[in-house]
Amino acid sequence: MNMPISARQQFAADLHAALSSRPRNISPKYFYDEIGSRLFEQICELPEYYPTRTELALLQKYGREMAECIGPHAQLVEYGAGALRKVRLLLDHLREPEAFVPVDISGAHLLAASAELGRAYPGLKIAPLVADFTQPHDLPPRRESGRRVGFFPGSSIGNFTPAEARDFLRMAAQELRGGGLLIGIDRIKEPALLHAAYNDSAGVTAAFNLNLLERARRELGAEFDPDGFLHSAFYNAPLQRIEMHLQSRRAQTIRIGETSYDFAGGETLHTENSHKYSVDGFQALAAGCGFSAGPVWSDERDWFTLLWLQAPD
Incomplete structure (x- = not known):
C-alpha cells in the first residue's frame, strides 16, 4: 500500500x-508557508505594489455587478485564497450563497483566515480546503438550485506559464461547469x-x-x-x-x-x-479552454482587470 x-x-x-x-x-x-504568507500580506500594502489596491477598488465599485453574474445560491470557490480579504466585497452582495470554499496550500494560514471570516459572516457555511488548487482536488457537493462559481483574484494566473495557465483553466472549466469564473489579470504596462x-x-x-x-x-x-x-x-x-x-x-x-x-x-x-496580459489576449486564452467571454471591469488607467468567464454547460 x-x-x-x-x-x-x-x-x-x-x-x-x-x-x-x-x-x-x-x-x-x-x-507560501506561514512566514511567506505573512510577508505577501505586507507586500500587498506597499505603496509600489498597485495590484491589490487597484483590484480592491474594482471590487468595491463593481461588486454588485459581479454578484449579479454569480447569481443566487452559489457555491463560491476561491482558488489560492490567502487572507480572504477581497472575497468579503463579493459576499456583501451575494444572494443567499450556499457555501464558500476557500482553497489554499498554506493550511495554518487558511484555517486562521477562515475562522476570522466565519466570525464576520456567522450565517455563511465555510468549508476550507487545504490543497494545491492547481491539482485535482475534491470540492464539496453542491445543491441543484445554485451554481458553482470560481473566484481567482490577485492576478495569480500570471504566475503560471502559458501551458500551466491553460491546464488550470481547462480544469476550472470542468470543475465549474454551468457556472463561471471571476478572475483578475495584471495588464501589460510601462516596465518602470x-x-x-x-x-x-x-x-x-x-x-x-x-x-x-x-x-x-x-x-x-x-x-x-x-x-x-x-x-x-x-x-x-x-x-x-x-x-x-x-x-x-x-x-x-x-x-x-x-x-x-x-x-x-x-x-x-x-x-x-x-x-502580464491584454484583455483580448486573455479572453482568447480562456476561450481555448472552454470559457466564454463576459463582462470586464478595469480601472481608469487599465492597470488591472477583473473578467467574468462563463463556464461551459
Whole structure:
C-alpha cells in the first residue's frame, strides 16, 4: 500500500529536482508557508505594489455587478485564497450563497483566515480546503438550485506559464461547469511601474523571495550561506512577464541532507514569473479552454482587470 506523500516530502522532492535541473526553477507555491504568507500580506500594502489596491477598488465599485453574474445560491470557490480579504466585497452582495470554499496550500494560514471570516459572516457555511488548487482536488457537493462559481483574484494566473495557465483553466472549466469564473489579470504596462512593484524600497519582496531558502533551512535542514543569495526581479519584455530569481553572489554550495548543489557566481534559481496580459489576449486564452467571454471591469488607467468567464454547460 502506497502511503500519501507529505507536504514536506513534496517540497523536498521538488527542491531537489529544481536544484538538479538547468536552468534551475521551482514553483512559486513554495513561497507560501506561514512566514511567506505573512510577508505577501505586507507586500500587498506597499505603496509600489498597485495590484491589490487597484483590484480592491474594482471590487468595491463593481461588486454588485459581479454578484449579479454569480447569481443566487452559489457555491463560491476561491482558488489560492490567502487572507480572504477581497472575497468579503463579493459576499456583501451575494444572494443567499450556499457555501464558500476557500482553497489554499498554506493550511495554518487558511484555517486562521477562515475562522476570522466565519466570525464576520456567522450565517455563511465555510468549508476550507487545504490543497494545491492547481491539482485535482475534491470540492464539496453542491445543491441543484445554485451554481458553482470560481473566484481567482490577485492576478495569480500570471504566475503560471502559458501551458500551466491553460491546464488550470481547462480544469476550472470542468470543475465549474454551468457556472463561471471571476478572475483578475495584471495588464501589460510601462516596465518602470512593474520594476518598482517587484523591487520595493522597504525590501519586503526581497525577504519574501529569500524566505524560500530559509524555508528549506527550517523544514529540510538545508545548509547554505544566508548572505550568499540576493533578490533579482526584472521585466522580460519579449515574454511580457516579470521574472523573480534568487541569484548567487559568488561560487558556493547548497547542501540538503547528503546531496550538494554547486552554484557559480551569478547563477540563479528562478522562483516566480508574473505574466502580464491584454484583455483580448486573455479572453482568447480562456476561450481555448472552454470559457466564454463576459463582462470586464478595469480601472481608469487599465492597470488591472477583473473578467467574468462563463463556464461551459
